[in-house]
Amino acid sequence: MKWHQVVKVAIDEILADPILAGIYGENVRKMGTGSQLVPGLEWMVIGDAEDELWNPITIQWDQWCHTWEDAVASEQQLRRLFHQDLPISLGGVGMWVQYADRAELSDANRDNFAGVALRFRYTPLRSKYDPVS
Numbered sequence: 775m776k777w778h779q780v781v782k783v784a785i786d787e788i789l790a791d792p793i794l795a796g797i798y799g800e801n802v803r804k805m806g807t808g809s810q811l812v813p814g815l816e817w818m819v820i821g822d823a824e825d826e827l828w829n830p831i832t833i834q835w836d837q838w839c840h841t842w843e844d845a846v847a848s849e850q851q852l853r854r855l856f857h858q859d860l861p862i863s864l865g866g867v868g869m870w871v872q873y874a875d876r877a878e879l880s881d882a883n884r885d886n887f888a889g890v891a892l893r894f895r896y897t898p899l900r901s902k903y904d905p906v907s
Contacts, residue, residue, distance in 0.1 A: 780864060781833065784856070787855055788802055788852075789802060794848060794851050794852070797844050797848050798813050801814040801815065804816065805817060805836060812839070812840060812887045813887075817836075818834045818836075819831055830895050830896060830897035834891055835892045835894070836891045837889060838887055839887060840887055840888075844888070848890075852894075857873040867899075868898070868899035870896075873894055873895075874894060875893050
């Protein structure tokens with residue numbers, strides 16, 4: 775599993791979602807790649823190990839919104855997209871995707887904006903156990 779492919783599929787889903795596109799527009803990017811954007815959605819892969827292809831990873835999405843209402847709407851939509859009760863096919867690989875946790879974010883330069891971090895755990899299923907192939 776190449777985790778950059780999983781991230782690309784996730785970003786494509788976010789950009790195609792009318793609620794998230796309405797909040798963030800095209801402001802979806804890797805964490806730490808420039809000055810902070812508000813509104814903006816930033817991602818970071820936690821625990822990526824290319825040599826251990828079947829290990830799960832966690833992707834953290836940091837949401838920066840002008841209003842708390844937008845942050846709540848964004849969180850709800852990200853959970854709808856990425857928390858699944860059954861395995862899904864993602865990039866041709868059976869994958870279990872589950873919500874892991876959340877945290878409220880703060881920024882020393884915050885001026886009337888809200889931040890929330892969400893983490894989702896992505897676990898690839900080995901083909902002999904993959905019910906979606």
